[in-house]
Amino acid sequence: MIKVSIKNLSASFGDKPALQKLSFDVYEHEILSVIGPANSGKSTLLLCINRMIDRIYGSKVEGKILLEGQNVYAIEDVEELRRRVGIVFAVPIPLPMTIEENILFGPRLKGRLKKSEAGELVETSLKAAFLWDEVKDRLNTSALRLSGGQQQRLCIARTLALKPEVIMFDEPCSGLDPISTAKVEEALKELKKNYTMIFVTNNTKQAARIGDRTAFLLMGELVEIDKTDKIFTVPSKKETEDYVTGRFG
Amino acid sequence: MDKFISRLLFLAACSSTAILALIALFIFKEGVPIMAKTGLGHFIFGREWFPLSGQFGIYAFIIGSLWVTFGALIFGVPLGVSCAIFLAEFAPRKWVGILKPAIELLAGIPSVVYGFLGVMWLAPLIRNHLGGPGLSILAASIVLAIMILPTIVSVSIDAIQAVPKNYKEGSLALGATTWQSTWRVILPAAKSGILAGVILGMGRAVGETMAVIMISGNATTIPHSPLDSVRTLTANIAIEMGYAIGDHREALFATGVVLFFFIMILNTVALRFARRKF
Amino acid sequence: MRISPKITERIAKLFLWSAAIFTIGALIFVIGFVLAGGLTHISWSFLTEPILDMGREGGILPAIVGTIFMVFVAVGIAAPLGVASAIYLAEYTREGKVTQAIRFGINCLAGVPSIIFGLFGFILFVVMLGFGWSILSGGLSLAAMILPTIIRTAEEALRAVPASYRDVAASLGATRWQVVTKSVLPYALPGILTGVILGIGRSIEETAVVIFTAGSAVQMPTSIFDSARTMAVHFYILAREGISNDMAYATAAVLICTILIINVSAYTMMHRLTKGRRS
Numbered sequence: 041m042i043k044v045s046i047k048n049l050s051a052s053f054g055d056k057p058a059l060q061k062l063s064f065d066v067y068e069h070e071i072l073s074v075i076g077p078a079n080s081g082k083s084t085l086l087l088c089i090n091r092m093i094d095r096i097y098g099s100k101v102e103g104k105i106l107l108e109g110q111n112v113y114a115i116e117d118v119e120e121l122r123r124r125v126g127i128v129f130a131v132p133i134p135l136p137m138t139i140e141e142n143i144l145f146g147p148r149l150k151g152r153l154k155k156s157e158a159g160e161l162v163e164t165s166l167k168a169a170f171l172w173d174e175v176k177d178r179l180n181t182s183a184l185r186l187s188g189g190q191q192q193r194l195c196i197a198r199t200l201a202l203k204p205e206v207i208m209f210d211e212p213c214s215g216l217d218p219i220s221t222a223k224v225e226e227a228l229k230e231l232k233k234n235y236t237m238i239f240v241t242n243n244t245k246q247a248a249r250i251g252d253r254t255a256f257l258l259m260g261e262l263v264e265i266d267k268t269d270k271i272f273t274v275p276s277k278k279e280t281e282d283y284v285t286g287r288f289g
Numbered sequence: 290m291d292k293f294i295s296r297l298l299f300l301a302a303c304s305s306t307a308i309l310a311l312i313a314l315f316i317f318k319e320g321v322p323i324m325a326k327t328g329l330g331h332f333i334f335g336r337e338w339f340p341l342s343g344q345f346g347i348y349a350f351i352i353g354s355l356w357v358t359f360g361a362l363i364f365g366v367p368l369g370v371s372c373a374i375f376l377a378e379f380a381p382r383k384w385v386g387i388l389k390p391a392i393e394l395l396a397g398i399p400s401v402v403y404g405f406l407g408v409m410w411l412a413p414l415i416r417n418h419l420g421g422p423g424l425s426i427l428a429a430s431i432v433l434a435i436m437i438l439p440t441i442v443s444v445s446i447d448a449i450q451a452v453p454k455n456y457k458e459g460s461l462a463l464g465a466t467t468w469q470s471t472w473r474v475i476l477p478a479a480k481s482g483i484l485a486g487v488i489l490g491m492g493r494a495v496g497e498t499m500a501v502i503m504i505s506g507n508a509t510t511i512p513h514s515p516l517d518s519v520r521t522l523t524a525n526i527a528i529e530m531g532y533a534i535g536d537h538r539e540a541l542f543a544t545g546v547v548l549f550f551f552i553m554i555l556n557t558v559a560l561r562f563a564r565r566k567f
Numbered sequence: 568m569r570i571s572p573k574i575t576e577r578i579a580k581l582f583l584w585s586a587a588i589f590t591i592g593a594l595i596f597v598i599g600f601v602l603a604g605g606l607t608h609i610s611w612s613f614l615t616e617p618i619l620d621m622g623r624e625g626g627i628l629p630a631i632v633g634t635i636f637m638v639f640v641a642v643g644i645a646a647p648l649g650v651a652s653a654i655y656l657a658e659y660t661r662e663g664k665v666t667q668a669i670r671f672g673i674n675c676l677a678g679v680p681s682i683i684f685g686l687f688g689f690i691l692f693v694v695m696l697g698f699g700w701s702i703l704s705g706g707l708s709l710a711a712m713i714l715p716t717i718i719r720t721a722e723e724a725l726r727a728v729p730a731s732y733r734d735v736a737a738s739l740g741a742t743r744w745q746v747v748t749k750s751v752l753p754y755a756l757p758g759i760l761t762g763v764i765l766g767i768g769r770s771i772e773e774t775a776v777v778i779f780t781a782g783s784a785v786q787m788p789t790s791i792f793d794s795a796r797t798m799a800v801h802f803y804i805l806a807r808e809g810i811s812n813d814m815a816y817a818t819a820a821v822l823i824c825t826i827l828i829i830n831v832s833a834y835t836m837m838h839r840l841t842k843g844r845r846s
Contacts, residue, residue: 092738097661123740133731135750146739149749202739294744298659301651305718306672308711312679312687319690371586379583388587390834391594397826398597399772401803402819406600408806435593468576489678496680498775499803523682527775530686545686549679556678 043068043236044089044206049103051084051093058084060260061103066206071232073251073268074240077289081260082240086208089238090125091118107206119149126199130211132191134183139166139175142183142194146202161201169197170227189220196227207231208238213246225250244284248272256280316549320542332543338509340529340537347544349511353426353519354495356512357505360430361437361494366487368434369441373483376442377449378471396439404503407432412504421516424506430515432500437490444489444563448482449475485563492555496548498523522548598823605820608813614821618785622801623811627818629787633702633795634771636788637781640706641713641770646763648710649717653759656718657725658747677715684712685779693780700782700794708780709773713766720765724758725751757836764833768826774799798822 044066051059059081066072074082087093088101091112105112107125115121123146135142143162147153153161162179166172171193175186183194192212199207209228213221228250231237241247247254248268255265256279264271264280275281282288324332327345335346372392376385407428416423452475460470476483506518507528520528526541526548533541616626652669660666688708698704728751736750752759774797782794783804796804798818805815 090738092734095734095737119740119742122738127738129731129734129738131731133735135732135735136754145736145749149736149739149741149745198739291742291744295659298651298655301648302655302669303672304648304652305676305714306669308714309672309676309679311691312676312683312711315687315690316683319686368586368590371583372590375583375587379580380587384587388591390830391591394827394830395590395594395597397768397772397830399774399799399802399822399826401772401774401799401806402597402601402822405802405806405815405819406597409812410600435597438590466572466576468579469572472579492678493680496678496682498680498682503807523680523775526682526686527778530689530779542686542690545683549683552678552680553675556675560674 041068042066043108044238045104045106045109046085046089047104047106049085049088049101049105051081051088051099051101053096053100054098058260059088062257062262064255064262064265066236066238067253068236069232069234070252071228071237071239071250073247073254074238074257075242075244075247075254075283076257077283078242079259080257082257083210084260085257086127086210086238086240089206089208090122090127092122092127094118123150123202124204125206125208126202126204127208127210128192128195128199128212130214132188132195132215134186134191134194136182136184138180139183139186139194140179143198143201146198165197165201168200168227168231169193170223170230171197187220189216189223192216192220192224193227196224200231204235206236206238208240210240211242212239214242221246244272256283258283313549316542316545319539320544320546323536323539324543324546326536327540332540333547336511338525340533340540343536345536345540345543347522347525347547349509350520350522350525350544351547352511353505354521354523356426356515356519357429357433357501357521358491358494360426360515361433362487362491363434364431365434365437365441365490365494369438369486369490370445370483372438373442373445373449373486374471374476377446378467378475392439392442395435400436400497400500401503403432403436404500407500407504415516419516421514422506422518424504424518425516426505426512426519427515429501429505429519429521432504433494433497436497436500437493440493441486441490444486445479445483448479448486448563451482452478481562485559488555488559488562492552492559495521495555496523496552498527502527598827601816601819601823604812605816605818608817609820613817617787618801621785621810622805622814627798627801627821629785630796630798630801630818631821633781633788634797634799636702636791636795637706637709637777637797638767638770640702640791641709642763642767644707644710645714645717645766649714649762649766650721650759652714652718653721653725654747654752657722658751659743673715673718676711677719679712681712681773681775682779684708685776687711688776688780698792700780700784702781702788702791702793702795705777705781705795705797706791708776709770712773712776713769716769717759717762717766720762721755721759724755724762727758728754757839761833761836764829764836768829768833771797771825771829772799772822773797774803778803798825 042065047063049059049062076082089105093099093101112121135145140162143165144158171190186194213224239250251268254268254271256263258279264275264277272284332345334348336348337344337346376388411431412423412428415425415428456474456478457470460474501521502524507520507524508518509520512519522544526544530541613626615628618629619625656666688704692698692704692707693700732750733746736746741749777797777800783796783800784794788795798821802815802818802822805811
């Protein structure tokens with residue numbers, strides 16, 4: 041089943057084009073890796089899907105993005121869209137509050153939570169992000185004291201607390217050591233059961249590890265999208281082959 | 290709802306400009322008629338200020354303000370710029386933590402206290418050692434210099450710190466001492482910013498009222514030496530407003546108009562300088 | 568004859584150090600002079616008795632109360648207005664013609680001398696709006712005067728909050744206003760408060776504005792429509808009219824102590840700001 045459908049998506053910042061006529065689908069409960077060299081528009085793509093790009097002055101978006109058949113620009117309440125489509129940024133950005141408050145930040149924007157509800161939500165989210173065991177005794181301590189890997193998993197838990205349908209990751213492990221990266225990837229594989237995920241990365245090997253399918257973006261255009269093992273073994277396009285074999289990057 | 294908040298905030302932001310417009314409006318409304326009646330030239334250059342017989346010439350006060358202001362600059366600029374250079378380039382960490390708060394405290398002391406000090410201590414000192422009535426341009430200049438010091442220092446520090454670090458590093462790498470780098474490279478580059486600070490300080494000196502009333506002597510004649518008493522534009526307004534009526538009162542507002550204009554010009558020029566890049 | 572750069576460096580350093588020491592010395596002198604003359608005359612009764620015999624006797628309670636009322640009015644108006652303006656400038660717009668006009672207004676307002684505020688307050692509040700010489704007129708005029716200070720410090724404080732906080736909040740579904748209140752304001756608060764405290768300090772020390780708008784009644788004010796004097800005004804009148812040097816010194820000492828306390832609180836506030844940022 042198709043969860044997100046991109047049709048002829050183009051985006052630009054001022055007079056600089058970032059994306060050119062992208063069209064592809066994202067299936068439910070899959071992890072779609074998005075790879076490509078720097079400036080290929082991968083991050084811009086994510087910003088378009090949950091309309092975070094609207095916050096950037098001078099940005100222009102054309103084309104259609106459908107979330108379960110509904111145009112994201114037709115949704116009145118952009119805040120609702122962002123709750124349904126969450127994003128985890130490259131640099132972990134814990135807010136300077138306790139771990140618990142970080143997780144409850146999103147849900148509290150909608151309204152008050154009962155104490156029992158809040159406690160449950162915190163536990164579920166942290167467990168799903170594979171962070172519960174490490175922090176369950178210090179939920180009331182500052183999130184800033186966590187290690188980089190823990191902070192990133194906290195950000196994931198924070199997004200999960202809103203019970204989104206789609207989660208987007210923008211190079212989430214770029215600042216993390218291999219052990220933390222492994223923990224994050226472990227979490228992602230578990231999350232696939234319940235969520236649809238789009239995973240942008242500069243690390244082709246990571247994309248190969250995680251993604252069910254992989255999309256290759258080059259200079260704002262979609263070059264190829266296919267099952268991951270096909271992309272990495274017998275890609276259809278020459279540019280794809282050059283990129284995954286490291287002839288350029 | 291969000292739109293509503295946005296509009297509210299916009300209205301709040303306009304308040305400053307609105308208040309400024311109101312101030313200009315009212316001051317002009319009260320002051321311009323008498324300026325027209327007396328004739329602008331006469332008003333500004335007339336040397337006779339005899340409100341009771343309808344003579345309104347503020348030249349003496351303009352001269353008084355100018356003397357006092359320039360005196361303040363003579364004392365205040367070297368002191369202020371030196372402190373700024375010291376803080377920005379030469380002071381050890383600990384001293385920055387002492388001098389910076391000290392300067393901010395100086396800014397917080399009420400002008401009337403400065404005036405009081407001038408009357409109680411400085412004026413007698415001048416009178417005894419240099420002659421004259423003591424309550425003089427000199428006394429006012431010294432006190433005003435201390436009062437405008439914080440303004441000059443803070444703007445100058447910003448200007449000095451805005452100079453790209455690699456200018457200094459480049460200079461040091463060529464074998465210059467810290468002072469040489471400061472004098473030959475950084476200061477020239479920070480010139481316009483420092484000038485902005487000086488002009489702002491000038492504006493503050495011109496606008497100062499209470500301290501000046503207390504220590505400048507308030508004589509309504511044109512001064513001939515720094516030891517003479519003098520009355521500034523601001524002092525005149527403040528002193529006579531209490532009992533002025535009719536034309537007299539309007540003339541004081543008209544003085545306010547002149548003051549307003551002058552300071553607006555100073556501030557605009559200062560801002561222009563502050564923005565200029567080397 | 569060329570003087571060696573080392574020697575010019577020494578001379579320059581000497582000069583600069585003297586400037587610094589002179590400035591600090593001036594501060595110590597001013598504070599010391601006032602406290603020396605005035606501290607001995609301060610007593611509990613001084614602070615709590617009414618003004619008697621035009622200030623020759625008694626205390627300064629009415630002036631203290633007058634100061635407090637007036638600061639309340641001034642900050643009560645200027646703080647919300649100023650913070651709202653700062654929020655608009657920092658969070659709701661981009662630089663353009665409109666913001667330039669607004670900033671022009673703020674910068675010019677900041678440069679207007681206090682006596683003009685006095686004249687303005689007199690014409691508008693005392694005469695035209697009929698508030699008469701009152702704490703209300705004084706407070707309103709002071710509010711106009713301290714508004715630019717509050718706006719400037721508040722805007723700086725808001726801009727100092729990392730942009731990433733805003734992104735995170737927005738990506739979690741916050742509306743623009745929620746982004747401001749939940750992920751920006753809490754962290755800008757110490758800076759904003761510092762600005763407000765600075766505004767309080769300026770209101771306390773201002774004399775020209777207050778005399779023209781609030782008059783100088785010696786009685787205890789009972790409402791904001793009463794005329795009243797502030798400590799600064801009381802001090803000025805005592806000094807200028809030569810009523811009582813002792814009382815003048817004492818009042819000045821109280822003023823200076825108040826300002827010291829205010830500045831110290833502003834400083835500790837700033838320190839808390841930087842401490843909370845360290846992770």
